[in-house]
Amino acid sequence: xxxxxxxxxxxxxxxxxxxxxxxFARHGYAAVSMRQIAKEVGVQxxxxxxxxxxxxSLLFSLMNKHMQDVLxxxxxQKATLDPCRPDGLLEEFARFHIRFHMARPDAVFxxxxxxxxxxxxxxxxxxxxxxxxxxxxxxxxxxxxxQRIFTLRDSKITTLAVIAMLNGVITWxxxxxxxxxxxxxxxxxxMVRKAVTG
Amino acid sequence: xxxxxxxxxxxxxxxxxxxxxxxFARHGYAAVSMRQIAKEVGVQxxxxxxxxxxxxSLLFSLMNKHMQDVLxxxxxQKATLDPCRPDGLLEEFARFHIRFHMARPDAVFxxxxxxxxxxxxxxxxxxxxxxxxxxxxxxxxxxxxxQRIFTLRDSKITTLAVIAMLNGVITWxxxxxxxxxxxxxxxxxxMVRKAVTG
DNA sequence: GTCTATAAATGGATAGAC
DNA sequence: GTCTATCCATTTATAGAC
Numbered sequence: 001x002x003x004x005x006x007x008x009x010x011x012x013x014x015x016x017x018x019x020x021x022x023x024f025a026r027h028g029y030a031a032v033s034m035r036q037i038a039k040e041v042g043v044q045x046x047x048x049x050x051x052x053x054x055x056x057s058l059l060f061s062l063m064n065k066h067m068q069d070v071l072x073x074x075x076x077q078k079a080t081l082d083p084c085r086p087d088g089l090l091e092e093f094a095r096f097h098i099r100f101h102m103a104r105p106d107a108v109f110x111x112x113x114x115x116x117x118x119x120x121x122x123x124x125x126x127x128x129x130x131x132x133x134x135x136x137x138x139x140x141x142x143x144x145x146x147q148r149i150f151t152l153r154d155s156k157i158t159t160l161a162v163i164a165m166l167n168g169v170i171t172w173x174x175x176x177x178x179x180x181x182x183x184x185x186x187x188x189x190x191m192v193r194k195a196v197t198g
Numbered sequence: 199x200x201x202x203x204x205x206x207x208x209x210x211x212x213x214x215x216x217x218x219x220x221x222f223a224r225h226g227y228a229a230v231s232m233r234q235i236a237k238e239v240g241v242q243x244x245x246x247x248x249x250x251x252x253x254x255s256l257l258f259s260l261m262n263k264h265m266q267d268v269l270x271x272x273x274x275q276k277a278t279l280d281p282c283r284p285d286g287l288l289e290e291f292a293r294f295h296i297r298f299h300m301a302r303p304d305a306v307f308x309x310x311x312x313x314x315x316x317x318x319x320x321x322x323x324x325x326x327x328x329x330x331x332x333x334x335x336x337x338x339x340x341x342x343x344x345q346r347i348f349t350l351r352d353s354k355i356t357t358l359a360v361i362a363m364l365n366g367v368i369t370w371x372x373x374x375x376x377x378x379x380x381x382x383x384x385x386x387x388x389m390v391r392k393a394v395t396g
Numbered sequence: 397g398t399c400t401a402t403a404a405a406t407g408g409a410t411a412g413a414c
Numbered sequence: 415g416t417c418t419a420t421c422c423a424t425t426t427a428t429a430g431a432c
Contacts, residue, residue, distance in 0.1 A: 007397045028314055030228035034426065047398050049427070113311060116226055153385045154377070161389055164366025165359045172358055179352070187351045191359055194396070195389040205415045232408060244410080245416050253408070 013051050015041045017065075020058050025106035029059050029117045059114060060122040066107040067129035073100055074136060086144030090196070093137055094189045097166045102181065105170045112167065134159050141196065150196045162192055211249050213239045215263075218256050223304035227257050227315045257312060258320040264305040265327035271298055272334060284342030285391075291335055292390045293383045295364045300379065303368045310365065332357050339394065348394045360390055 019040045023032045034055060038045045052058050077096050081089055101108045111126075118126060138159040144150030152158045166188060173184060217238045221230045232253060236243045250256050275294050279287055299306045309324075316324060336357040342348030350356045364386060371382060 009397065012397080026314070028226065028228055030226055031315065033424075035424085043397090044399055045426085046400080046428080050397060055426070116224070117229065153388055157377070157382070157385050158389065160366055160370055161363045161386065164369070165363040168358055168362025171362070179355070184355070187355050188359065190351055191356065191393040195393040197392070198396070207415060210415080231406075233406085241415090242417050243408090244418080247409070248415060 009050075012041065012043060012047065016048060016051055016058070017062065021062055021106045021110065024059065024062065024114065025109040029055075029110075029114045056119055056122070059110075059117060060119075060126075062107065063111050063114065063118070063122075063126050064129070066104065066111050067126060067133070069104075069107075070100055071129065071133055074133070078136075086140050086147060086149055087193075089140045090144065090150075090192065091189055093140060094162070094166060094192045095185045097163070098169055098185050098188055099181070101167065101170055102173055102175075102184075108167065108170050134163065137162060144196065151198055152196050158196060162195070165191070207248075210239065210241060210245065214246060214249055214256070215260065219260055219304045219308065222257065222260065222312065223307040227308075227312045254317055254320070257308075257315060258317075258324075260305065261309050261312065261316070261320075261324050262327070264302065264309050265324060265331070267302075267305075268298055269327065269331055272331070276334075284338050284345060284347055287338045288342065288348075288390065288394070289387055291338060292360070292364060292387045295361070296367055296383050296386055297379070299365065299368055300371055300373075300382075306365065306368050332361065335360060342394065349396060350394050356394060360393070363389070 016037065020032075020037050023036060023040065034048055035045050038048055041048075052061075074093070074096060077092060078089070081092055083089070115123060115126065138155050141150060141152065141155040141158055145152065145155060169184060169188065173179075175181070179187075214235065218230075218235050221235060221238065232246055233243050236246050239246075250259075272291070272294060275290060276287070279290055281287070313321060313324065336353050339348060339350065339353040339356055343350065343353060367382065367386065371377075373379070377385075
């Protein structure tokens, strides 16, 4: 990790984000020091502050990027689908969610575990993005209920239950394990489909 | 919070556990100092160490008590049920889980968020208890599959998915809100039932 | 842009008086 | 059993040399 002195603005910035993501996910925001991050990046502590005003803004930028990414990716995916078929939309949402989140376990971990460590202002911003993402699922469920394709007692609770269930994947899935990504997707989609129908 | 000097061994011990549970749940283990705990309890820092050897053992005792409690409570509940009816067992498991966890949101929060902050030895102990609890659900599912009452692709994944879904309740439920506890129980049970059948 | 050195605050834990 | 005082390590963040 030792770095000879010199200017590396093009690589240090991204490396800080990448290292912080890994360390925050593994040990938790409060348990990781700026010195640990600097060491792993390969610079001294002072250098970090050329790229960020403080530790809090580092956490926020990681969480904000993740939420922006997931929203943008889903909207791109949604654009390729028939907007009038809630069953197709729901299947793609479930599969998309698992695929997207399993590719970014560290970011997902942070997004759901470090909400407490955001400042009130930052919390409000992230919370708004989360609500927006939940809204995507809820409107699919509502549309399905209106078309009498889905049967469920409460679309708000179902939204939260489905997302909680899907998020659980990242707590246990390890690539190269007993099941392939496709099998995991299929198993979860099977449960979601049945839970919202007859 | 001020406390006059004197001996209070009977109340200080339990108060430390109660206060630590609240503070750890709200701010996270790493973000809470022993000084904060002492202040909230109404003693000085030094006094805490009459009741615990270090901060880590405080976290462990909270998590260990919670896991022992949930296992004991479920076994008591199970003893009143017909062991040969997986459908009845599953419904009671789902309802029990929601009821028990919603009555202890702080303990649940800690049990699922602070695993990273346990020492390796303590982590192994808590993990064993969690696996034991998951095993209770999985054996219900396996029995139901054997009796051809349940239809599911993978009992291990289904176990984790159901628990993740049920745990999600504590992230949003607030008593006195739109739905009663009974309605929440019924809604979740409805989803679980459908997810593991036809 | 990075380094070294340091400020100023806070952390866990302990010793000894009462 | 609790308090006060303190040790010692570590924290975030900054200042100024290169």
